[in-house]
Amino acid sequence: KAGVTQTPRYLIKTRGQQVTLSCSPISGHRSVSWYQQTPGQGLQFLFEYFSETQRNKGNFPGRFSGRQFSNSRSEMNVSTLELGDSALYLCASSTSGPVGGNTIYFGEGSWLTVV
Amino acid sequence: GIQVEQSPPDLILQEGANSTLRCNFSDSVNNLQWFHQNPWGQLINLFYIPSGTKQNGRLSATTVATERYSLLYISSSQTTDSGVYFCAVVRGGADGLTFGKGTHLIIQP
Numbered sequence: 001k002a003g004v005t006q007t008p009r010y011l012i013k014t015r016g017q018q019v020t021l022s023c024s025p026i027s028g029h030r031s032v033s034w035y036q037q038t039p040g041q042g043l044q045f046l047f048e049y050f051s052e053t054q055r056n057k058g059n060f061p062g063r064f065s066g067r068q069f070s071n072s073r074s075e076m077n078v079s080t081l082e083l084g085d086s087a088l089y090l091c092a093s094s095t096s097g098p099v100g101g102n103t104i105y106f107g108e109g110s111w112l113t114v115v
Numbered sequence: 116g117i118q119v120e121q122s123p124p125d126l127i128l129q130e131g132a133n134s135t136l137r138c139n140f141s142d143s144v145n146n147l148q149w150f151h152q153n154p155w156g157q158l159i160n161l162f163y164i165p166s167g168t169k170q171n172g173r174l175s176a177t178t179v180a181t182e183r184y185s186l187l188y189i190s191s192s193q194t195t196d197s198g199v200y201f202c203a204v205v206r207g208g209a210d211g212l213t214f215g216k217g218t219h220l221i222i223q224p
Contacts, residue, residue: 033211037156043201045211058211088156098205098212101145101165106158 002027004093004107012113018079021110025072025093029105031055032074033098034066037088037109046089049074050097078112086114117142117206121215128192129223136187136218138202146205147178148212149187151198158201161187192222 005024013019025032034046045058049068066076072093078085088111094104118141128134140147149161162169162176164185169176173193178185189196199219203212 035211042216043203043212043214045213048211056211090156090158092158092212098146098210103160103163104146104148104212105160106150108155108157111156 004091004105006089006091006107006110008110009108010111010113012115013081014115015081015083017081018077019081019112020075020077021089021091021112023074023076023091023093023107025074025091026105029093029095030072031094031097032068032072033092033094033104034074034076035090035092036060037090038084038086043090046076048097055097081114083114085112087112116210117144117204117213119202119204119213119215121200121202121218123218124216125219125221127221127223130192130194132192132222134189134192134220136189136200136202136220138185138187138215140183140185140202140204142183142206143180144204145207146212147185148203149176149185150201150203151196152201152217153198161200189220194222194224196220197222 031050033048047057068074088109090109091107120139150158166180175188199217201217203214
C-alpha cells in the first residue's frame with residue numbers, strides 16, 4: 001500500500017509569508033504527527049492529530065498550527081515565517097499514535113527555505 | 116522531558132565491517148524505534164523495539180528496557196548503509212517521539 005505522502009517536497013518562501021504543508025497518511029492510519037528537523041535542534045515534535053483532534057503539542061510558538069480532515073489527511077501551517085523556520089518538515093502516520101505502541105512511518109518530508 | 120543519548124556520534128568503517136550503535140534513554144518508555152535517514156531526508160523505519168530482540172537481514176536490535184538502553188547491530192556493512200541512524204522513544208502520556216541526535220555512519224568501499 002502507498003506510504004506517507006507529503007507535498008510540496010521543496011519550497012522557498014520570504015520572511016513574513018505563510019506556508020501550508022500537506023500530508024496524506026497511510027490508508028487506515030488515523031494518527032498524523034509533524035516534526036521539524038534543523039541542523040541545530042535536530043528532530044523536534046510539533047503536534048499530533050488523531051481523528052481530527054489535536055492530541056498533543058510540542059514546544060513551538062502559536063505561529064505553528066495544524067489540522068486534520070475527516071479522511072485523516074493533515075495540513076500544517078506556519079504564519080509570519082522567520083529565517084529560523086527553514087527546516088525539513090516531516091509527517092508521520094500510525095494506527096493509534098506514538099503512545100499506542102505501534103510502528104510509526106514517516107514521509108519524505110517537505111524542505112522549506114525562508115529567505 | 117525524557118533524554119535520549121546516542122553513541123558514537125560519528126562512525127567511519129570499511130565495507131564488510133560490523134558495527135554497534137547505542138541508544139540510552141533516561142526514563143521508561145512504551146515505544147522505541149530505530150530509523151535510518153536516507154540522503155533525501157526520509158526516515159526509514161528499521162525496528163519497532165520497546166523491549167527484546169529483533170533481526171531483519173544484516174540488521175538486528177536489542178532493547179533492555181530495565182536498563183534503559185537499546186543497541187542496533189549492523190553486520191557486513193555495505194556502502195548503502197551510510198547515513199544517519201536515529202533512535203526515538205515515547206515515554207508515555209500524550210507525547211510525540213523524542214529523538215536522539217543520531218549516529219552518522221560512513222561506510223567506505
